Amino acid sequence: MEVRNDRLFLGGVAARELISEFKSPLYVYEEDTIRKRAEEFKNAIYYENKEIKYACKANTNIEIMKILKEEGIGIDAVSPGEVYAALKAGYTPDQILFTANNVLWEEIEYAVSRDLMVNLDSMSHLKLFGKKYPGKDLCIRINPNVGAGHHDHVITAGPESKFGILYSKVAEIKKIAGEFGLRIKGIHQHIGSGILEPEMFIKAMDVLLDVAGNFEDLDFIDFGGGIGVPYRENEQRIDMEILGKKIADEFNRFCASYGRPLKLVIEPGRYIVAESGFLLATVISVKEGERHRFVGIDTGFHHLMRPAMYGSYHNIIHADNNDGVRKPQIIAGNLCESGDTFTRDDNGIVDRNLPIFNEGDIVCICNAGAYGYSMASQYNSRPRPAEVVVKDGKTRIIRKRETVEDIFRSC
Numbered sequence: 088m089e090v091r092n093d094r095l096f097l098g099g100v101a102a103r104e105l106i107s108e109f110k111s112p113l114y115v116y117e118e119d120t121i122r123k124r125a126e127e128f129k130n131a132i133y134y135e136n137k138e139i140k141y142a143c144k145a146n147t148n149i150e151i152m153k154i155l156k157e158e159g160i161g162i163d164a165v166s167p168g169e170v171y172a173a174l175k176a177g178y179t180p181d182q183i184l185f186t187a188n189n190v191l192w193e194e195i196e197y198a199v200s201r202d203l204m205v206n207l208d209s210m211s212h213l214k215l216f217g218k219k220y221p222g223k224d225l226c227i228r229i230n231p232n233v234g235a236g237h238h239d240h241v242i243t244a245g246p247e248s249k250f251g252i253l254y255s256k257v258a259e260i261k262k263i264a265g266e267f268g269l270r271i272k273g274i275h276q277h278i279g280s281g282i283l284e285p286e287m288f289i290k291a292m293d294v295l296l297d298v299a300g301n302f303e304d305l306d307f308i309d310f311g312g313g314i315g316v317p318y319r320e321n322e323q324r325i326d327m328e329i330l331g332k333k334i335a336d337e338f339n340r341f342c343a344s345y346g347r348p349l350k351l352v353i354e355p356g357r358y359i360v361a362e363s364g365f366l367l368a369t370v371i372s373v374k375e376g377e378r379h380r381f382v383g384i385d386t387g388f389h390h391l392m393r394p395a396m397y398g399s400y401h402n403i404i405h406a407d408n409n410d411g412v413r414k415p416q417i418i419a420g421n422l423c424e425s426g427d428t429f430t431r432d433d434n435g436i437v438d439r440n441l442p443i444f445n446e447g448d449i450v451c452i453c454n455a456g457a458y459g460y461s462m463a464s465q466y467n468s469r470p471r472p473a474e475v476v477v478k479d480g481k482t483r484i485i486r487k488r489e490t491v492e493d494i495f496r497s498c
């Protein structure tokens with residue numbers, strides 16, 4: 088992303104050109120940023136026998152998954168749909184981990200039938216798994232009782248969390264596994280998302296390593312994802328070099344006491360794709376209200392749910408006018424709900440000082456590459472936008488814009 092002579096360019100292409108060619112609203116991804124973050128992550132973990140598995144829930148566009156495959160990154164999938172996307176992107180079963188939470192038993196059977204490593208997160212599924220597949224390899228998701236994340240909704244470990252088997256239930260897990268000759272090859276956790284305090288990651292890691300010491304057959308330990316990225320200008324980026332080194336040091340120490348080197352797995356989603364993505368939209372109407380200037384655009388929380396769902400902050404840029412004159416404005420969506428605003432926090436709308444937006448202008452919502460399109464819906468029966476990748480001044484479409492007919496195709 089670059090602002091040149093006041094104009095916004097993504098991957099070397101002017102935002103306005105992208106909108107004239109592909110229409111509005113539009114998801115745009117910079118390929119170089121995806122590759123850069125993937126490389127950075129791989130290089131930061133100073134441990135040879137490692138696997139970075141992309142948590143594809145962040146963005147399941149198959150072309151993006153193909154880019155990550157080229158980068159040597161595997162997949163964490165949480166549904167048959169995500170497995171389908173990974174296989175379609177060319178991944179082989181050994182590169183995919185199926186992490187199941189409250190999934191149908193048939194979905195686990197599907198994953199086993201596709202030869203995937205299954206990561207179970209309940210005692211009842213563990214028992215069923217043992218009965219159906221005695222002697223088989225599997226992974227177990229642990230709740231280490233340490234959680235973290237940018238919002239309550241995304242903390243996925245700790246006493247309030249529905250995920251994993253509590254870390255103190257080791258004896259029970261081993262008993263069931265022993266009864267059916269199951270081989271616990273992996274131990275997994277994922278403590279939450281959008282973590283900007285590396286200490287929490289390390290703290291949870293230590294709990295999992297304590298748990299792991301009880302299992303003799305391990306091949307790998309998976310510490311989940313959750314590494315945050317800065318959304319606000321003043322937010323500090325996690326120093327991946329420092330964190331990566333800490334992770335490797337802790338892991339090396341553990342392997343020495345375990346007696347053999349294991350594979351280290353980490354599952355970033357957001358870190359890899361968030362900053363590559365932009366949602367471009369067009370200003371449809373501007374209203375001077377009693378308290379606020381409302382800039383109405385042709386997208387809403389159906390296309391980017393994060394502000395409405397978590398009060399998340401996304402940086403907003405004007406595509407053609409960044410000359411410094413700013414005014415407090417509310418950027419509002421086109422859905423029939425007053426919560427449909429992009430400038431807000433958990434409690435409601437918040438004015439943001441932005442370049443002055445007028446009708447016909449293009450708004451660029453940044454950091455939309457993770458949990459943007461993948462959480463999009465067709466609410467208000469509005470089709471989802473097209474997606475394009477930009478690189479070196481060239482554009483390629485990676486998903487067509489939906490039509491109203493697409494929405495009602497299966498009715």
Ligand code: LLP
Nearest residue numbers: 142277280281312313314354355356357458
């Ligand atoms: N592994 C598992 C098992 C997960 O459930 C998740 C995310 C990840 C890895 C990747 O987490 P990440 O590195 O992306 O933080 N919709 C929310 C985020 C929900 C994340 C859910 N699980 C948001 O927009 O902030």
